[in-house]
Amino acid sequence: MKSSSKTQPQNGTASSARGKKIPAKSDAAAGLRELFEDSLKDIYWAEKALTKALPKMIKNATSEELVSAITDHLEVTKTHVTRLDDVFAAIGVKAQAKKCEAMDGLIKEGEEIMESTEEGMVRDAGIIAAGQKVEHYEIATYGTLCAFAKVLDETEAADLLMQTLNEEKEADAKLSEVAESSINLQAAETDEEEEEDSMTATKTSTRAKTRAK
Numbered sequence: 001m002k003s004s005s006k007t008q009p010q011n012g013t014a015s016s017a018r019g020k021k022i023p024a025k026s027d028a029a030a031g032l033r034e035l036f037e038d039s040l041k042d043i044y045w046a047e048k049a050l051t052k053a054l055p056k057m058i059k060n061a062t063s064e065e066l067v068s069a070i071t072d073h074l075e076v077t078k079t080h081v082t083r084l085d086d087v088f089a090a091i092g093v094k095a096q097a098k099k100c101e102a103m104d105g106l107i108k109e110g111e112e113i114m115e116s117t118e119e120g121m122v123r124d125a126g127i128i129a130a131g132q133k134v135e136h137y138e139i140a141t142y143g144t145l146c147a148f149a150k151v152l153d154e155t156e157a158a159d160l161l162m163q164t165l166n167e168e169k170e171a172d173a174k175l176s177e178v179a180e181s182s183i184n185l186q187a188a189e190t191d192e193e194e195e196e197d198s199m200t201a202t203k204t205s206t207r208a209k210t211r212a213k
Helices: 013-017 032-060 064-090 101-115 121-151 155-212
Strands: none
Touching (some): 032 064, 032 101, 032 121, 064 121, 121 155
16 A cells, blocks of 8 residues: 655745745835835946946957947946936935945956957957856946836836946947947957967977987
């Protein structure tokens, strides 16, 4: 006769698979409005940080098309900061920035890419990759903020945030256009040239050793 009892998980396997609950901080958001305001402070810091990070990308880029695209977006980013001031005003909350760990990490990653690549098309390709990661984060953030604002009946704030969301999508599309038009291809050609140079140098070295014998 088969037993109808279910096999019980051993050593707490089931509970450990779910992970541990994360305790809330003392100042944690208790409702959607608080989460909305907290997220606004987060992206406010992020946009301000980008106004300092983008000039570094411009300085390290070599493609005129890429330099132009980032320069244009720097000016747009400055308007995003002032637009967030308007969003805070629209919801009756003082404009305040709170460090965005995600954006801080993305900016640092971009700096590491520039440091680890030589000046030229390969670095340009890396700058675009870093820039698009930033854009994707911002698109996700502004999309969420728009949804929150609509649910909270903050119509003016929602409209302002939607403007920025659309501009972030345009910036992402522009970077894709720049990458696909020339930079990625030229970066790949650079790799091929370096590989050929390396093979030539190896052959030359081998011949020299053979003659020496």
